[in-house]
Amino acid sequence: MKIKILGTRANIKLHDYEHELFTGILIDDLILIDIGEKLFLENNPKLILITHYHPDHAYFIKDHSILKLPCPIYGPEKNKFVPESRILKEAITWQNYHIIPIATLHSLKVKSQGYIIENEDKRIFFSSDIAWIKKENLKTLARLDLIITEASHIKKGGFIFRNKNNEIYGHMGIPDTIKMFRNHTDKIVFIHLGSWFLRDINSGISKIKQLEDKNLNLEIATDGKEYFV
Ligand SMILES: [Zn+2]
Ligand SMILES: [Zn+2]
Structure with missing residues (x-):
């Protein structure tokens, strides 16, 4: 599979x-996951997957435009x-793809999920923004050729909050995502x-590179960078 990272900026100034x-x-060149920018649609994807309806993952939330698409669009909820x-x-x-949604915890206002994409014997996972992934869902990840995840915060613990019902939301820190994913892959x-x-x-x-070791390759993407598995 060819994985082209179209955008790498968090929702920041x-x-x-x-x-x-x-x-x-x-x-x-077929499946687009998240549409943080309108121009991503110029790639003419044949299938669109949305991880969650936050504006940096779904640009149309910002300009309140109604999106009409020539291809199917799936997400964790309707929008x-x-x-x-x-x-x-x-x-x-x-x-030729098998697509498996993995429920994640990230926001109290919108539902969220990552996606495993399988093609022949290759498997990748994009977590998108995460405060946590429940154990039973992590199990489904099994072994992956590549995991793509978020890097909003470098500090251990990230920015995680709980409401009075003890529901968790926010963003994990990079040391925490590494700990969570390292048993599932050797490349993040x-x-x-x-x-x-x-x-x-x-x-x-x-x-980030300081957190690498001989069993784990850590890459930082730039806009437009391609990876192959
Ligand atoms: Zn988000
Ligand atoms: Zn985001």
């Missing part, structure tokens, strides 16, 4: 010429700006780079 665009991942959006709760087969690609990274990119890269 800071940006850089290599980290200008919000979230979008294009798989084999009023995309009347044709469908809910994906179970795995589906589409062309970070996108959704937060202010901590964009304030000083070289130091940001080295902070």
